[in-house]
Amino acid sequence: MSAPILRVxxxxxxxxxVTALDQVYLDVREGEIVALIGPSGCGKSTLxxxxxxxxxxxDGFIEVTGKPFGRELTPGGVVRRQSRRQIDAxxxxxxxxxxxxxxxxxMTALENVVRxxxxxxxxxxxEAIRRGEELLERLGxxxxxxxxxxALSGGQKQRVAIARALAMDPALMLFDEPTSALDPELVGxxxxxxxxxxxxxxxxxxxxxxxxxxxxxxxxIAFMDHGRILEQGPAREIxxxxxxxxxxxxxxxxxxxxxxxxxxxxxxxxE
Amino acid sequence: MHFDPTVLADYWPxxxxxxxxxxxxxxxxxxIGYAAGIVVALIALxxxxxxxxVTASYVETLRNIPFIILLFVVYxxxxxxxxxxxxxxxxxxxxxxFASAYYAEIVRAAILALPRGQFESARAIGMSPxxxxxxxxxxQILRALVPPSTNMTLTMMKESAVLSSxxxxxxxxQSLVVQGNTFAPFEVFAAVASIYWLIASVIAEASxxxxxxxxxxxxESVSRNPIAERYxxxxxxxxx
Numbered sequence: 001m002s003a004p005i006l007r008v009x010x011x012x013x014x015x016x017x018v019t020a021l022d023q024v025y026l027d028v029r030e031g032e033i034v035a036l037i038g039p040s041g042c043g044k045s046t047l048x049x050x051x052x053x054x055x056x057x058x059d060g061f062i063e064v065t066g067k068p069f070g071r072e073l074t075p076g077g078v079v080r081r082q083s084r085r086q087i088d089a090x091x092x093x094x095x096x097x098x099x100x101x102x103x104x105x106x107m108t109a110l111e112n113v114v115r116x117x118x119x120x121x122x123x124x125x126x127e128a129i130r131r132g133e134e135l136l137e138r139l140g141x142x143x144x145x146x147x148x149x150x151a152l153s154g155g156q157k158q159r160v161a162i163a164r165a166l167a168m169d170p171a172l173m174l175f176d177e178p179t180s181a182l183d184p185e186l187v188g189x190x191x192x193x194x195x196x197x198x199x200x201x202x203x204x205x206x207x208x209x210x211x212x213x214x215x216x217x218x219x220x221i222a223f224m225d226h227g228r229i230l231e232q233g234p235a236r237e238i239x240x241x242x243x244x245x246x247x248x249x250x251x252x253x254x255x256x257x258x259x260x261x262x263x264x265x266x267x268x269x270x271e
Numbered sequence: 272m273h274f275d276p277t278v279l280a281d282y283w284p285x286x287x288x289x290x291x292x293x294x295x296x297x298x299x300x301x302x303i304g305y306a307a308g309i310v311v312a313l314i315a316l317x318x319x320x321x322x323x324x325v326t327a328s329y330v331e332t333l334r335n336i337p338f339i340i341l342l343f344v345v346y347x348x349x350x351x352x353x354x355x356x357x358x359x360x361x362x363x364x365x366x367x368x369f370a371s372a373y374y375a376e377i378v379r380a381a382i383l384a385l386p387r388g389q390f391e392s393a394r395a396i397g398m399s400p401x402x403x404x405x406x407x408x409x410x411q412i413l414r415a416l417v418p419p420s421t422n423m424t425l426t427m428m429k430e431s432a433v434l435s436s437x438x439x440x441x442x443x444x445q446s447l448v449v450q451g452n453t454f455a456p457f458e459v460f461a462a463v464a465s466i467y468w469l470i471a472s473v474i475a476e477a478s479x480x481x482x483x484x485x486x487x488x489x490x491e492s493v494s495r496n497p498i499a500e501r502y503x504x505x506x507x508x509x510x511x
Binding site: 088095102164165168 | 386388389391392393394395396397398399400402406407410411
């Protein structure tokens with residue numbers, strides 16, 4: 001089997017003594033979609049921020065397409081923090097779509113996709129525009145290229161953000177809660193977009209707390225709580241036969257609203 | 272005793288000379304002060320407390336002493352270091368120093384007011400901090416910078432009157448000269464007040480135009496409140 005696109009080992013992050021990530025191990029193989037689920041505050045978003053080095057992990061290693069990212073082990077066995085330039089050079093390989101998309105509001109949709117290609121990948125403007133137009137067209141935004149972000153709907157903004165990341169030719173795409181900033185009826189649309197990315201072989205790590213969405217989109221689900229990945233496996237198995245008790249209670253909790261409400265009786269009031 | 276502006280007839284050239292120097296000094300101090308202010312603001316925003324400590328003490332020192340004292344300290348202090356410079360040059364630099372502390376705070380506040388995600392999304396895609404500032408942060412804060420910067424520039428221009436006390440022949444200095452020759456203080460200072468007023472209104476008008484220009488270039492990017500945002504996105508969806 002080929003080397004994983006993303007390999008996270010023993011990743012640890014503490015905030016003022018609070019452990020947000022506790023020895024996280026995670027592999028994502030080429031073409032795979034992994035969903036990361038867990039209750040809020042469990043460290044999912046911190047993990048994504050560490051994977052893009054927006055937050056510096058205190059310990060552990062990240063490898064992207066086999067290359068160390070952020071911190072590396074020298075041949076002498078010494079752990080060395082990479083220079084800012086080294087880190088920036090690898091960053092385009094990891095595309096991230098933020099929860100609030102963070103499009104640049106002073107640029108048109110197309111310019112959002114074009115600018116980083118010119119600045120970071122040093123592409124000629126003509127080529128960057130061609131690539132940008134091609135991506136936006138593929139994401140169904142052919143008639144929205146000259147719009148500014150405020151004139152786009154949430155779903156359109158998200159697709160621009162996806163195009164912006166894809167234009168850098170990433171090896172891996174990270175999604176932070178892709179369904180949470182959108183109206184519920186758009187969840188299906190996100191699903192379609194992610195599936196179309198999967199078809200072209202994109203590797204993805206999707207953070208979500210919507211179990212249904214995770215089960216629908218992912219090949220594999222990893223469950224995280226208190227900064228640790230407690231259980232991971234094929235999506236269907238995780239949902240239908242969870243082993244870890246905390247995962248079981250988490251699934252119960254998030255699926256509770258689909259079950260009939262128990263009538264209030266004196267016995268469960270006192271509980 | 273009666274108001275007689277004709278006494279000024281012979282002295283207009285002197286006052287205009289003074290006004291011209293006031294304008295030159297103010298423009299130079301603004302350029303130097305703003306450049307220094309941007310540098311100080313960017314250093315203040317870098318990670319690590321030693322740098323922040325340096326910039327914070329720079330800003331606090333300059334803000335917490337009266338400008339006239341700052342001017343005297345610089346003007347009478349430099350000769351102790353063996354440096355003798357013309358009063359106009361020293362005065363301009365002191366004025367720039369004074370303004371730079373306030374400009375730095377204006378720039379820093381504008382950068383901090385921008386959602387952090389803007390800078391972060393630029394960094395995460397691989398832009399260097401400088402590129403992220405240039406391509407993403409700077410264009411978005413330009414407009415917010417104009418009104419407070421104008422305020423500070425007006426204050427600084429008026430504060431340049433203090434340079435008269437170290438013999439810089441600017442407008443106030445010249446007015447004192449004219450006043451000494453004519454013994455007509457009210458007429459002289461009334462005239463000088465109007466000249467200052469005129470310079471200030473030119474600056475204010477220029478700033479209004481600048482704001483409008485930056486404004487039209489950026490009207491599209493104005494961040495709206497959540498309700499407007501939602502309404503606009505509904506409109507956008509209906510159009511599609």
